[in-house]
Amino acid sequence: MEIRPIFASLRKHRIPALLIVLEIALACAVLCNAVFMISQRVSDIGLPSAIDEQGLVSVTLRGTDDKLVASEIPRNLAALRGIAGVQQAAITSSLPLSTNNWGWSFGVNPDSVIANQKNINVSLYFIGENGDKALGLHVLQGRFFNGDELADSKFDTAPLPETHAVVMTHAAAENFWPGQSALGKTIYSKPYYYTVVGVVEDVLRPNVSTTNTRKSYDAVYFPMSAAGSKGALSYYILRGAPQDRDRIMREAEQKLAELNPGAVAKGQTYMDIREKYFANMSSMAWMLVLVCVVMLAVTAFGIVGLTSFWVGQRRRQIGIRRAVGATRGHIMQYFQTENFLLSTAGVALGMVLAFGINIYLMQHYEMSRMPWYYLPGGALALWLLGQASVFGPAQKAASVPPVVATRSV
Amino acid sequence: MFGYYLDLALRSLKRNKVLTALMVIAIAVGIGASMTTLTVVHLLSGDPIPDKSGVLYFPQVDPENPPRADHTEPYPAMDYRSAMDLWNAHRADRQALVTSSSTKVRASDTGKPPLILSLLSTTADFFPMFEVPFQYGSGWSAEDDARHSHVAVISHDLNNKLFGGANSVGRSLRVRDTDVRIVGVLKPWRPTPLFYDPWSQNFSKTEDVFAPFTSSLEINDGNFQPYTCWHVPDDTRHLQNADCVWVWLWAELDSPAKARAYASFLADYAEQQKTMARFATGKDHVRLRNVMTLLTARGMVPDDVRLQAWLAFAFLVICLFNAVGLLLAKFLRRSGEIGVRRALGASQRAIFSQCLVEAGVIGLLGGFFGWLLTLLGLWLVRQQPVDYAHLAHVDTAMFFATFATAVAASLLAGLIPALRASRVAPGWQLKAL
Numbered sequence: 001m002e003i004r005p006i007f008a009s010l011r012k013h014r015i016p017a018l019l020i021v022l023e024i025a026l027a028c029a030v031l032c033n034a035v036f037m038i039s040q041r042v043s044d045i046g047l048p049s050a051i052d053e054q055g056l057v058s059v060t061l062r063g064t065d066d067k068l069v070a071s072e073i074p075r076n077l078a079a080l081r082g083i084a085g086v087q088q089a090a091i092t093s094s095l096p097l098s099t100n101n102w103g104w105s106f107g108v109n110p111d112s113v114i115a116n117q118k119n120i121n122v123s124l125y126f127i128g129e130n131g132d133k134a135l136g137l138h139v140l141q142g143r144f145f146n147g148d149e150l151a152d153s154k155f156d157t158a159p160l161p162e163t164h165a166v167v168m169t170h171a172a173a174e175n176f177w178p179g180q181s182a183l184g185k186t187i188y189s190k191p192y193y194y195t196v197v198g199v200v201e202d203v204l205r206p207n208v209s210t211t212n213t214r215k216s217y218d219a220v221y222f223p224m225s226a227a228g229s230k231g232a233l234s235y236y237i238l239r240g241a242p243q244d245r246d247r248i249m250r251e252a253e254q255k256l257a258e259l260n261p262g263a264v265a266k267g268q269t270y271m272d273i274r275e276k277y278f279a280n281m282s283s284m285a286w287m288l289v290l291v292c293v294v295m296l297a298v299t300a301f302g303i304v305g306l307t308s309f310w311v312g313q314r315r316r317q318i319g320i321r322r323a324v325g326a327t328r329g330h331i332m333q334y335f336q337t338e339n340f341l342l343s344t345a346g347v348a349l350g351m352v353l354a355f356g357i358n359i360y361l362m363q364h365y366e367m368s369r370m371p372w373y374y375l376p377g378g379a380l381a382l383w384l385l386g387q388a389s390v391f392g393p394a395q396k397a398a399s400v401p402p403v404v405a406t407r408s409v
Numbered sequence: 410m411f412g413y414y415l416d417l418a419l420r421s422l423k424r425n426k427v428l429t430a431l432m433v434i435a436i437a438v439g440i441g442a443s444m445t446t447l448t449v450v451h452l453l454s455g456d457p458i459p460d461k462s463g464v465l466y467f468p469q470v471d472p473e474n475p476p477r478a479d480h481t482e483p484y485p486a487m488d489y490r491s492a493m494d495l496w497n498a499h500r501a502d503r504q505a506l507v508t509s510s511s512t513k514v515r516a517s518d519t520g521k522p523p524l525i526l527s528l529l530s531t532t533a534d535f536f537p538m539f540e541v542p543f544q545y546g547s548g549w550s551a552e553d554d555a556r557h558s559h560v561a562v563i564s565h566d567l568n569n570k571l572f573g574g575a576n577s578v579g580r581s582l583r584v585r586d587t588d589v590r591i592v593g594v595l596k597p598w599r600p601t602p603l604f605y606d607p608w609s610q611n612f613s614k615t616e617d618v619f620a621p622f623t624s625s626l627e628i629n630d631g632n633f634q635p636y637t638c639w640h641v642p643d644d645t646r647h648l649q650n651a652d653c654v655w656v657w658l659w660a661e662l663d664s665p666a667k668a669r670a671y672a673s674f675l676a677d678y679a680e681q682q683k684t685m686a687r688f689a690t691g692k693d694h695v696r697l698r699n700v701m702t703l704l705t706a707r708g709m710v711p712d713d714v715r716l717q718a719w720l721a722f723a724f725l726v727i728c729l730f731n732a733v734g735l736l737l738a739k740f741l742r743r744s745g746e747i748g749v750r751r752a753l754g755a756s757q758r759a760i761f762s763q764c765l766v767e768a769g770v771i772g773l774l775g776g777f778f779g780w781l782l783t784l785l786g787l788w789l790v791r792q793q794p795v796d797y798a799h800l801a802h803v804d805t806a807m808f809f810a811t812f813a814t815a816v817a818a819s820l821l822a823g824l825i826p827a828l829r830a831s832r833v834a835p836g837w838q839l840k841a842l
Contacts, residue, residue: 015737016734023734026723030727063523113640114638157646158641158645159642159645189641192641262513263513264513264522264523276794279795280794280795283794291442294442298731301434301435301731302431302435302731302734302735304431305731305734305738309735365712
């Protein structure tokens with residue numbers, strides 16, 4: 001295909017051609033970045049967490065009397081275990097993605113104090129008997145807490161419990177002692193120290209950072225007795241079959257409300273907790289999808305409109321070309337090639353622009369670098385879009401009969 | 410002439426309905442998307458208390474000792490001792506200590522189940538300072554603060570929930586384990602953002618129960634949570650002596666001179682604490698910001714919303730390019746007609762204004778449909794589970810802004826095509842006819 005005549009004709013329509021190129025460039029730049037943002041959010045929403053999310057139900061019980069919890073918690077748990085379909089029930093201080101975070105920072109040296117720069121900030125989960133089974137934790141190394149550790153752990157007036165055994169996630173263990181086994185090692189926050197008795201598969205923190213997922217799993221489990229919990233334990237967790245979870249949630253909420261008339265019981269399935277945590281993110285992702293679709297539609301309309309106009313303007317020339325021997329295919333090809341050239345210029349500019357926007361977003365917003373393949377991906381999408389939208393007008397052009405050449409206007 | 414141009418414009422728009430529709434849709438979609446996000450940004454970055462935002466100040470000092478190396482800004486809260494020292498100095502026209510905690514609340518005589526609510530502990534000046542509107546009763550007095558009175562003010566929502574909206578002043582409310590007397594019921598009040606709580610991006614509701622700082626520290630003892638600590642507190646239940654920040658101080662300073670005086674008082678205090686070795690950093694980490702500067706410094710507009718605004722802007726530009734291209738096509742297609750008019754004596758200016766009128770009509774149509782799309786977009790935002798969703802509605806300013814933007818955008822888009830059209834050489838076009 002000879003492209004010189006196309007260039008000659010585009011030179012005559014410099015402004016419209018430039019506009020199409022700019023429109024494609026902007027669309028390409030926005031598309032690349034928007035799709036990248038969507039993919040980031042989708043991967044955030046799907047952050048894995050090694051607990052039985054499908055079958056887990058939580059009921060928070062707040063406003064209880066700290067002096068009575070020693071007898072109330074075992075009684076409540078016994079009642080919850082009586083609900084049909086409940087395989088295990090336990091109590092804990094918080095859940096992954098519940099936004100109820102209790103953070104603390106520890107170091108690996110005996111003289112580490114809380115304000116040390118090199119300390120690692122972790123989320124603390126206090127958990128009662130059978131908590132590992134109720135959550136569905138996977139112990140990778142060592143063991144979960146034994147009966148003595150659970151029974152002896154209590155809060156005094158200080159914010160950390162009087163115990164010396166902890167279980168931490170694999171990610172936290174890697175952050176404290178990279179490349180080493182954490183079993184038997186000790187974390188310090190003077191005057192407190194805790195020895196790792198077990199390592200579990202990664203569980204998310206109550207709040208996660210979306211920019212630094214490496215820190216999203218720094219969680220440490222502490223044993224806690226009902227008697228010594230001083231109000232720290234308020235999440236009753238129940239595990240059952242996924243299809244039973246809604247019924248279990250309702251019955252458990254009702255049962256706890258009946259047993260504790262002075263307190264406030266609120267039930268949620270774990271899937272609701274996760275959905276609620278990421279609700280903002282998923283609505284933003286849907287908004288971005290909507291923007292991309294409408295933007296591509298507008299760009300396509302622009303191409304259709306302008307090409308239709310060009311076709312209308314060149315009816316006579318098309319007729320002449322047809323009269324002197326050009327086939328319908330040649331006419332089609334002409335417009336398709338023209339669009340290909342414009343799209344190529346557009347996406348070339350667009351890729352540079354997309355890269356620039358990404359750099360700007362990295363500096364001003366919580367964004368990471370866009371992988372390179374988004375650029376050719378966006379370019380390909382706009383090429384295809386251009387070809388698809390030029391197809392209709394090009395076909396109309398090809399259907400111009402050669403006899404047009406013999407008529408004046 | 411304008412009437413004639415309008416007539417011509419309408420005729421020309423009718424002649425090629427598909428092209429007209431494409432242009433109107435392009436402008437409408439661009440306007441709809443950008444106005445939706447602009448409205449959200451406008452509402453989120455708005456002034457929560459326009460009459461007084463210039464005289465309400467948020468003093469900050471930095472009690473962290475030893476300091477963290479990467480710490481360049483003081484925390485958006487104070488430790489109890491600094492807050493009390495500054496409050497007791499009474500250097501401001503009005504001042505309020507504020508902190509919030511969660512507690513169990515029930516109205517014993519209504520038989521309704523207990524609720525877990527946020528309790529705002531503050532001092533008497535809070536209500537006049539922040540222009541809090543009352544439905545029934547009033548706030549408490551400075552004397553109530555000093556006497557540790559068991560009184561409370563409740564929100565409109567809570568009054569509806571517990572007392573069915575009746576005047577509940579004088580009735581009793583059980584906050585945790587203590588009975589307090591209701592002295593005031595608020596009208597619906599929701600400053601947006603919730604500026605007096607600068608801990609985080611916050612478009613949530615106000616607290617439901619307000620009680621004197623002094624007495625609520627006793628009533629809800631042990632339920633106060635620190636923002637952060639730099640030493641392990643000996644007793645987490647009593648933060649009064651702990652090295653933790655958890656209290657906010659607000660000051661009303663009616664004139665710039667008073668604000669300057671207060672700033673130097675604050676700096677002196679920090680320096681004095683530094684010489685006493687209680688603070689590690691003196692006046693370098695002293696801040697005295699008014700409401701809007703505080704909101705800007707804390708970045709109250711969520712990142713997502715700002716990103717959306719950029720996106721919408723890029724979108725509008727794409728739509729504009731689109732409109733320019735299509736208008737150009739449309740005008741130049743009529744080159745013959747324009748040539749005849751020029752030959753008959755129409756000036757370049759006349760052609761130019763005729764084209765602009767046509768562009769303006771498209772803009773108005775685009776604006777109208779764009780406005781409908783904005784309403785749809787804001788409705789979509791309201792359906793989102795975000796804490797600012799309730800804000801999303803069109804106000805008159807944004808309504809007019811929508812039309813102004815639409816017409817301006819289409820006139821801008823019509824500029825190049827109109828210029829090109831008015832430069833059509835009449836002779837050349839006539840020859841071609």
